[in-house]
Amino acid sequence: MPPLPPQITDWFAAKGWAVRRHQLEMLAAARAGSHALLVAPTGSGKTLAGFLPSLIELIETPQEGLHTLYVSPLKALAVDVQRNLLAPIAEMGLDIRVETRTGDTPSDRKARQRERPPQMLLTTPESLSLLISYPDAARMLSSVRTIIVDEVHAFATTKRGDQLNLAMARLQALCPDLRRVGLSATIADPEAYQGWLAPDADADSVTRVQGDPGAEPHVDILVPEGRIPWAGHNGRYAAKEVIKLIGSARLTIVFVNTRAVAELVFRDLWAENDDALPIGIHHGSLSPEARRKVEAAMASGxxxxxxxxxxxxLGIDWGDVDLVVQMGAPKGSSRLLQRIGRANHRMDEVSRAVVVPGNRFEYLESLAARDAVEAHELDVDRFRPGGLDVLAQHIMACASAAPFDADALYREIRSSAPYAGLKRAEFDRVIGFVATGGYSLRAYDRYKRLTQGPDGLYRVTHPRMSAQHRLNAGTIVEAAALNVKFGRNGRSLGKVEEWFASQLRIGDSFMFAGQVIAVTGLDGPDMHVKLSRGDPRVPTYVGGRMPLSTNLARRVRELFNAPHRWGGMPDDVHEWLDWQRVRSALPGLDDLLVETFFREGRWYMVAYGFEGRNAHQTLGMLLTQRMEAAGLEPLGFVGSDYMVAVWSLREVRDPKPLFSPDIFEEELAEWIAASPFLRRAFREVAIIAGLIDRQQPGQHKTGKQVTFSSDLIYDVLRRHEPDHLLLTAAWTDARSKLTEVERLAGLLDRAQASMVHMSLDRVSPLAVPVLLEAGRERVFGRADDALLLEASALAAEAMPLPAEMALLPG
Incomplete structure (x- = not known):
C-alpha cells in the first residue's frame, strides 16, 4: 500500500498515536475500490477509520464539490462528528470544508449548500432523502465518492433504514463508483449487515474489517441497602445512591428508557442533590436549542x-464521561454495551457502568445483561422486507427531482437490499398508488400526484405536489405535539404531545426540561408557560418502551434454573426465588409455567412467557377473547416483559386449550381489524406514503384533524378496496411491530409441548410484580404510597410466615 501523506503521518506523530490496524485495513479497502463494513469497539477510532480514506483522497486529489456523505442516526451525532473532525482538519492544515445538514439546519444554509456544497456533508436519512428530491440533485451529488453510514445497526432493520438504502441506490445510479462504508460496535451478524450495505445485496462485495477488542467493561448492579423493590421499572428508588455515584465521578450519563422517566429521574436526583451538582437533561422532545445548550455544557466540562x-x-464522544448509570433494566445486551461505550469512549480504558434494576425481575434481567456483555454476546437483529409506504415516499422524491422511466427505476430499487425481492407487480401497484391514490381515491385531484406522458415517463402533476412532499417527508411518525414556549414571544423549550396537553388547563403545572412550569395560555400550535412550583404532572408519551430481547429472555430463564448462583444475589431476591420453588414452580428453560389461584373474589391465571411486553399484551387479548367464548367471564389482563396475568369471575381449570395455536391467525386477524392497532398502523403508513399530510404551508394541523382524515380514508378503503396497498402495509406493521406475532406463535407452540400448570391456594411470589402493574402503568407521584401498601399486602400473602421458613430448601 502507498505511504500515507505527510500531513496524516505528522498529525498522528504529534498526537503520539499510531495508525491502528483496522484503520489501515479500511484504507486498503478504499484503495481497492471496495465497499467496507468496520465492526470495532467504541473508542477505537471507528469514525476516523471511516473518514481517513476520504481525507487522503482529498489531499492527493483535491476537488471542489461534494466528495463524502456521512449519515448518522442522530442530529447530535452529526454535530459532534463535525466538531471532532474540524479539529484534525485544521491541525493538518487541510483545505476541506465540513458542514452538517439536518432538520435543525437553517433554510438559507441549506440553499447555499445546494449551490456550493462542502467537500464533506454530515447528515441524516431524512435530510439525504430530501436532497435527492431536488431538480439539481444530480448536479450536486454526482461528485460523491463515499457514503459513510455510522451506527449502521441503528438503521438496518427499521423504516429509516429502508429510506436510507433507497437513497443509496439512487446515489449509486448517479455515481456508479460510489463506495459504501458502514461502521458499528454492536453487530451480532456481520454478514447480514454486509448484505444490507451492498448494492444488489451482494455481501461478498463488502470487505469486512474487524477491530481489535478493547478493554473489558466493568458493570456493577446497584442494590441500595441490599433490597430490591417488588414493582417499578425505572430505578427511581435509588436516587440518593445515584447522586453519590455522580459525586464520585467527573461526568456521568444517567440513561433512562423513556422521556417521561427522564423528567422523573431528573426531579428525583435534584431532590437528593444537597451539594447542588450541575445536572442537565437531554431527550428528543426538547427543542434543538435546549439540546445544544446541554451538549455544549457537557463538552466544556x-x-x-x-x-x-x-x-x-450512539457514538457521541464527550471525552470526560467516566461513568454510565442505566436506570431500569436495559432490555438488550447490545443496548447496554452501546450505552456503556459512552464512558471513557477510549478503546484501551475500562468503561464503567452501573445498572439500577427497577424490580426483582429486572434484577435478574440486569444480571443476564451483564453476563451477556461479559460473554460478548449481542442481540441478533431481525431483518424484514422494505416497507411499501417508504417505497411510495421514495418514488415521489425521485419524481420531484426529474421525470423517471418505470423500468429503469424498478431496476434501481431492486438493487436496494430491503427491496431485492420486490415483484414487478407490487412495484407497479406502488406506482399506481403514488399516481392516483388507488382505485377508490382516483376521482380526487388531491391524490393525483404523478402523470405518465406520451414519452412513457412519469412526472409530478404540479410543483405544489413536490413542495408538499418535501414538507412532509420522513419515516418517523410522532404523535401530534404542541410547542412549549415561555410567554407569548419567549424561547421554545420543546414539545409535548397533544393528547397530554389536552388534559391541562390554565394554571396547571407539569415537569418539562427539568423545570416545573405552569400553563398560561394556548394559541394554535403553541402552549405558553411560565415557571411555577408545586406538585407537577409529568408528560407521558405514546410508545417508547423497549421490549425484552430474546437473548436476554433466554438468559433470565437460565438464572431461574441456576440455584448455585442465587447465593450471590441480594437476600430478598434469593428468598423470593427459594419461596417460589416451594409455593409453586420455577419457569424452566423451554416450558410455559401457568399458575392459577383465587384472590379477593377473582380467579387469576398468570403465564410466564418471557416474550416481551407487546407479545404478552396480545396474548392477554387472545386469552380474554377465548375465555369469554368459554363462559369464564374475564374481567381484565395486564402484561409485562416476563408474563401476562388475566383475572376472571370463573376458574380456569385447564388452561391448555386457551393457549391452542389452532385458528390463532384467524382470531388475531379479527381482533386486529376491530382494535385501534390497525387504525393507528394505517395512520402511520398513510403519512409516510404521502396520502395524508402532517403539515401544509402556513397551517397547523392538529392531531385530531390528522386522525379524522386518516379514519375517514381508512373506512372508505376497508369498505370499497380492502386489498389497497396501504391496508396491506398497515396489516404488516400491526402484526410485526405492535403484536409481535412471531414471538407469540412460538409461545403457543411451547404451551402445547411443555405447559406446567400449577393450581395454587394463594398468589405466588413471582406473580406479585405483574399484579402490582395492573392499571398503574401511567401512575406516578402520590399513587406510589398506595402501591407500596398493596405491595406489602401481596408480599405478605405470597412470602412465608416465620413458622414456615423451615420449609425453605437447604
Whole structure:
C-alpha cells in the first residue's frame, strides 16, 4: 500500500498515536475500490477509520464539490462528528470544508449548500432523502465518492433504514463508483449487515474489517441497602445512591428508557442533590436549542451529570464521561454495551457502568445483561422486507427531482437490499398508488400526484405536489405535539404531545426540561408557560418502551434454573426465588409455567412467557377473547416483559386449550381489524406514503384533524378496496411491530409441548410484580404510597410466615 501523506503521518506523530490496524485495513479497502463494513469497539477510532480514506483522497486529489456523505442516526451525532473532525482538519492544515445538514439546519444554509456544497456533508436519512428530491440533485451529488453510514445497526432493520438504502441506490445510479462504508460496535451478524450495505445485496462485495477488542467493561448492579423493590421499572428508588455515584465521578450519563422517566429521574436526583451538582437533561422532545445548550455544557466540562434517553445512545464522544448509570433494566445486551461505550469512549480504558434494576425481575434481567456483555454476546437483529409506504415516499422524491422511466427505476430499487425481492407487480401497484391514490381515491385531484406522458415517463402533476412532499417527508411518525414556549414571544423549550396537553388547563403545572412550569395560555400550535412550583404532572408519551430481547429472555430463564448462583444475589431476591420453588414452580428453560389461584373474589391465571411486553399484551387479548367464548367471564389482563396475568369471575381449570395455536391467525386477524392497532398502523403508513399530510404551508394541523382524515380514508378503503396497498402495509406493521406475532406463535407452540400448570391456594411470589402493574402503568407521584401498601399486602400473602421458613430448601 502507498505511504500515507505527510500531513496524516505528522498529525498522528504529534498526537503520539499510531495508525491502528483496522484503520489501515479500511484504507486498503478504499484503495481497492471496495465497499467496507468496520465492526470495532467504541473508542477505537471507528469514525476516523471511516473518514481517513476520504481525507487522503482529498489531499492527493483535491476537488471542489461534494466528495463524502456521512449519515448518522442522530442530529447530535452529526454535530459532534463535525466538531471532532474540524479539529484534525485544521491541525493538518487541510483545505476541506465540513458542514452538517439536518432538520435543525437553517433554510438559507441549506440553499447555499445546494449551490456550493462542502467537500464533506454530515447528515441524516431524512435530510439525504430530501436532497435527492431536488431538480439539481444530480448536479450536486454526482461528485460523491463515499457514503459513510455510522451506527449502521441503528438503521438496518427499521423504516429509516429502508429510506436510507433507497437513497443509496439512487446515489449509486448517479455515481456508479460510489463506495459504501458502514461502521458499528454492536453487530451480532456481520454478514447480514454486509448484505444490507451492498448494492444488489451482494455481501461478498463488502470487505469486512474487524477491530481489535478493547478493554473489558466493568458493570456493577446497584442494590441500595441490599433490597430490591417488588414493582417499578425505572430505578427511581435509588436516587440518593445515584447522586453519590455522580459525586464520585467527573461526568456521568444517567440513561433512562423513556422521556417521561427522564423528567422523573431528573426531579428525583435534584431532590437528593444537597451539594447542588450541575445536572442537565437531554431527550428528543426538547427543542434543538435546549439540546445544544446541554451538549455544549457537557463538552466544556460545566456539567457533572446528564439524564438522557436514547438521544445520547450512539457514538457521541464527550471525552470526560467516566461513568454510565442505566436506570431500569436495559432490555438488550447490545443496548447496554452501546450505552456503556459512552464512558471513557477510549478503546484501551475500562468503561464503567452501573445498572439500577427497577424490580426483582429486572434484577435478574440486569444480571443476564451483564453476563451477556461479559460473554460478548449481542442481540441478533431481525431483518424484514422494505416497507411499501417508504417505497411510495421514495418514488415521489425521485419524481420531484426529474421525470423517471418505470423500468429503469424498478431496476434501481431492486438493487436496494430491503427491496431485492420486490415483484414487478407490487412495484407497479406502488406506482399506481403514488399516481392516483388507488382505485377508490382516483376521482380526487388531491391524490393525483404523478402523470405518465406520451414519452412513457412519469412526472409530478404540479410543483405544489413536490413542495408538499418535501414538507412532509420522513419515516418517523410522532404523535401530534404542541410547542412549549415561555410567554407569548419567549424561547421554545420543546414539545409535548397533544393528547397530554389536552388534559391541562390554565394554571396547571407539569415537569418539562427539568423545570416545573405552569400553563398560561394556548394559541394554535403553541402552549405558553411560565415557571411555577408545586406538585407537577409529568408528560407521558405514546410508545417508547423497549421490549425484552430474546437473548436476554433466554438468559433470565437460565438464572431461574441456576440455584448455585442465587447465593450471590441480594437476600430478598434469593428468598423470593427459594419461596417460589416451594409455593409453586420455577419457569424452566423451554416450558410455559401457568399458575392459577383465587384472590379477593377473582380467579387469576398468570403465564410466564418471557416474550416481551407487546407479545404478552396480545396474548392477554387472545386469552380474554377465548375465555369469554368459554363462559369464564374475564374481567381484565395486564402484561409485562416476563408474563401476562388475566383475572376472571370463573376458574380456569385447564388452561391448555386457551393457549391452542389452532385458528390463532384467524382470531388475531379479527381482533386486529376491530382494535385501534390497525387504525393507528394505517395512520402511520398513510403519512409516510404521502396520502395524508402532517403539515401544509402556513397551517397547523392538529392531531385530531390528522386522525379524522386518516379514519375517514381508512373506512372508505376497508369498505370499497380492502386489498389497497396501504391496508396491506398497515396489516404488516400491526402484526410485526405492535403484536409481535412471531414471538407469540412460538409461545403457543411451547404451551402445547411443555405447559406446567400449577393450581395454587394463594398468589405466588413471582406473580406479585405483574399484579402490582395492573392499571398503574401511567401512575406516578402520590399513587406510589398506595402501591407500596398493596405491595406489602401481596408480599405478605405470597412470602412465608416465620413458622414456615423451615420449609425453605437447604
Amino acid at each position: 460545566r456539567l457533572r451529570a446528564i439524564v438522557a434517553t436514547a438521544s445520547l445512545d
